[in-house]
Amino acid sequence: MNEYQITMSINGVLTLLGVAYVSLIFRKLNMYVTGNRLVVAGPIFGGFLIAVGFLGSIYTVEGPLRTLLLVLLLIGPGIMLYPLGRFEMLVPTRRFILQFFLILLTLFLLPRFSAPASELFHIGTMVALLILIHSLLTLRILSPFLKHSLLISSWLLVLYSWLRTAVSTPLSTAVLLMYSSVIVLWIYSAMGIYDYLGRWL
């Protein structure tokens, strides 16, 4: 395993932790708001599928297993998005739509990568992460600090989606640090929100 793979694996584990926290937040709110289990189970299951698929895109897996992992990467964001959208926990704000399309526009960068198929699914993962960040931004209990952390995280994610072509250049460390910052800012906000909810509810 090279250092890039180890770093991305650690970030993947942290992402899973973040997904778990988002689900815990919705589980707490679920008791008072929607009363539907899908809101809790959806992000967990979708996050798990993305994590498994993402590991497949990092490591060199060939054959039918690779196809299966890529399909998991496709299904994961859908499973994550569906319950959040259905129970109005994801409001499509202008900012969200803009960031969503800015990430989708990185499809034009695909010819620059040696493995365009896995990069295509990488975009799917980033969109899922953006959805998770925005699902927390829709909460009205956010303190200004946590709101700003989430906003910085979402814009850094957009920036990372455009700069990730620079992974094999001298700027690679900065680009990886940018991705780590996205994850850390999002996890911090999720943990903070969960902590506040734990004190109130």
Place this chain on the structure above:
Amino acid sequence: MMALALSYLLIGAGIFVAAVSWQPRGLRALLMYSFSTVFFSAFLLEFILPSAGRALGFIGAGAISLVVIAFSRGSMGAWTGAYILTLMAAAVISLWRGTWCLFPFTGLLFGTATLWGVKVGAILHWEHRNVLALSAALFFLSTALYALDRPLTSGNVFFSGTLLGILQLFEGAEILKNIRNRRRLFNRAATGRISAGYRRD
């Protein structure tokens, strides 16, 4: 190492922002501003003369540990022993092996300091103990990765741990700023009411 330099910049900025918000006086002010200067210098030196930057970063971490020991007034028990042992080991091994081991010991000291933060979490009401625990885990993981000869990943993980820890300082600074603003508004309103009442009489 860019990750390490940015971590020092974050620590320096975190301590500086905390000092500006808390407005401490006397020895505390001197300590806080000196620490932020040490870490800002370590950030600059990391680019010009990395070994000196690392030495300065380690000195900063050691000094913070000594302050933690001093402020705990012996209430830390096993943690005091852990700090002193780590500092002594670092001093002996760095004399023997040179600056190579300064970075992992910096991570170890920060990890122990963060764990102490988990122990005294009830003192500062904005502290999220789960965040501090994760931050400590990342610092220890960074030390382990460096020992396993993965310097880039180790730096990246160190940066993530630092960012998580420093976000607590920034959030605390904002909470204190809000408290001060509310108190000022309350005092102004109270003074206005008193003077209005005085005029009516």
